[in-house]
Amino acid sequence: MDQEKFTKDSMPTAPESYWRDSVTLPSFEALKQDIDADVTIVGGGITGITTAYLLQKEGLQVVLLEGGEILNGTTGHTTAKITAQHDIIYDELIGHFGLEKARTYYVANMEAKEFIENIVKENNIDCDFEEQDAIIYATSDDSMQKLEKEYRAYERLGIKGEFLDKIPFNITIQGALAMKNQAQFHPLKYLKHLASSFVENGGKIYENTTADTIEEAAKSKVVTRDGYKVTSDFVLVCSHFPFYDKKGMHFARLYQERSYLIAVKARDEYPGGMYLSADQPTRSLRYAKMDGENIVLVGGEGHKTGHSTDTMKHYQALENFARQTVGIEEFLYRWSAQDIYTLDKVPYIGRITSNDPSILIATGYKKWGMSSSTAAARLLTDLVLKRDNPAQELFSPSRFDADPDFRKFMSQNMDVAGHFIKGKVEGQSKSLDDLSEGEGAVVKINGKRAGAYKDEAGEFHIVDTTCTHMKCELEWNNGEHSWDCPCHGSRFSIDGDVLEGPATKPLDKLNSN
Template sequence: MTNKNYGEGKLPEFPESFWTDSTELPNFPRLDQDIHVDAVIVGGGITGITSAYLLANKGLKVAILEADKLLNGTTGHTTAKITAQHDLIYDELITSMGSSKARLYYEANIEALEFIKKTIERDHIDCDFSTQDAYMYAATEEYAQKIEKEAKAYEKLHIDGKLVDAIPLNITVRNALIMRDQAQFHPLKYLQRLVQNITEKGGLIFENTVAVNVETGKQPTVLTRDGGRVTANHVLACSHFPFYEGLGLYSARMYAERSYVLAAKPKSKFPGGIYINAGKPTRSLRSVTVNGEEMILIVGENHKTGQGIDTMKHYEALEVFGQEIFGLETIPYRWSAQDLTTLDKVPYIGAITSDQPNILIATGYRKWGMSNGTAAALLLCDTVLGEKSKFQKLYTPSRFYANPSLKSFFVENANVVSHLIKGKLEITNLNPNMLPNDEGAVISINGERKGAYRDTEGKLHIVDTTCTHIGCEVEWNSGDRSWDCPCHGSRFSYTGDVIEGPAEKPLQKYDYKMIDNLLSEDSGY
């Protein structure tokens, strides 16, 4: 574990996910040859792995291409609730899509929960799975009224729920809505077994293999950054943000949000259940077993990627909340996560465009990836096998509902334009030589905007701050030591390497000699 020195009132120095730290996954090679399979799956998270598991068990030859390491992305940084209670969603879906589709959304996520539960039981997977009631609570009168409307939506859709006026936590609430028999688990221990099954069935897995494009046709071919080619009957883009957009314009139809997680040992006992508030700032809670001890995950502080306050303050706000409710003895882990939201808040799952039916995508889970991601895999599998699904029209990526999609489209793209302009006009006179160790900032060299980070050993890393996606200017994320784009959520390490798309190319880097020359040429230093 990286975070050795932690104690009461102290956040870990470095971000690290408990899920990834507590699971040993096998290593897989980089793709170094051209191959042909029945289905190529891009992305090694819950959707990609579950899809490969389903298809391999149907006798198909599958290959997974993962740009980094399996389960090191959004799935490895989840809260790992498995639930169909996705904030205030059902009343909104009834208004925008109608009762039938709202009910289908619920059914898809409940079926995903049941699939996970049955898979765990059948394969005897030890992954800390437990059934929990889900609570959504309101602390203000405004949101109490919204929860009452949501409760009426539950009743209309025949969802097993109940409106109550208290919850078993030391939190004063106006009311709360319970959804019975939801669940939680250790996602990587669960998916680790699915990975084992995939390889036993002859499935191929490649890590550090970046997919960059698709040659379309009856048998499309995925092209990798290193020149590899994977030809298949179907391409499944399960890579968080679709690595290939076709004509879907997904960059303009989704936005990225970050949230933050603390794993903490409470002084008071956690009563069970999984919780989330209605309103802002988001507060989400569940229990977790860490080294044999019961701890809690404290989650929230959502904001658009690359926008907002110093990111460490989000972790600090969660710590304050945890201290007030439970009292915290230790905080062994902190990490952050990122996910995408579509125009109408329902994921895009299915054919990328109507004229490319064998190129499928799954994206836009709105931070509910354990259920939505599994539902996506089930639907993708049906599509590949030519089987009909009652969920196909609900999730089709080509759908468009004027309300709320039209308004969301203009709002989000106006936000992109404003940040594109703002970043280009931003002026800074910060001298990189004055940066302390382990701090980063936007600097100016010869009048040009650059990004600088001085690591813990004093080495200076300078990158160009222009995102390689559409040219927005990235901002420094101090909590995770990364450069984040406020336009479409691309993220880069302090050395400029891509952490999350849609960007595919790294930021331009400057070596020591280039840095010295730039600094010596800048008359301001």
């Protein structure tokens, strides 16, 4: 870490994750030939790496493909809370799925926490793993009523919880609900060990290898953008948003949100615990270790991807909250993350269709990927090895419950249609001559909608703003300097490279003539 880049009075100009900056990860070559394996895993985040680690230990030959660098997606930009307290959810799960399935959800996530803890202890991994209580607090009467229902759900499910009437910050609350014995850690220090162990035991990782499609057969073939093929008995799609969507069934049942974090050296001593607001806009607090000292991670400000173009305002809102709650002695980092939601708030983990046992997916963790992804890795491993797992039915991707799925399905797809039409009729916001250095905007090039960014050297980076996934028009994200899709959440760099799926193909580059 370069300490000279930190300033006491201003937020860092460029987004960068503390997790990524504080660890050196191994690098791997791209795939350059056709190969065979028992299992192909697409996606080098926590789900893919944990599943690869588990299956390789079971004696299977596993190949992992990553479109960019491993651990550079949501896993590298998380808050890294390992908890089964996923906002206010258990009262809703009981009402929608019933008591037993709600309990299954809780047990799967607690077993995931215990799994991580055991791996850390057994391998003596230095990853700042610490048990902490997870605390959700209410500042309004409405949220307080929801917390009271949630506490009753805890009691019915046997969850160890505690009601609090105050928290150790300058925040006036109606009440708070603590889930005991949860945890936090440095996710990349943990996963670096798993990735290294996987490779040492014969596993193969290929970076900068984008999976484009799957040729289904008795042995399926994952076909990369460069035309190489990996043939295997099983394909596990762990690429955050599934790059392969048979019959288009998942694009309409998932949506993506972005949220924001800042890391600061706090003026006040942090009291411990992991905190989340029940009210909107969301506020999240936890501490982490940097060079032996505590720093504070402040997160929140979630919104659908592509629905907020002035994203710097979200960082500024977190700055104001941090000053009020913990004080800011020094700014350290700012970064954002992308999370996927299912319609019923429960992840899709399992066979992509009920009658196809060889292609499996894992997605839709909301903002709770550390526990959910580990639960997913354990379930995917059991499915490949044909072992029973009590969470299989709950997480099945082929489920579709009428309430609340149907209403959310209709609402989500009407929203997509609205943004599709809006993007097609909306005019440009600026001309090329109007752009300042470091600024991007929608412009017209030869009468066609385009996206232009003017870099610090005065050079223009111009792309076609039509998303390569399903032809929606992209919007400029000024906080991350990216082009974001308001329909399904794909994101692209200033030069058109894919940053987030479901898109797999880059944008066309244009010139200003």
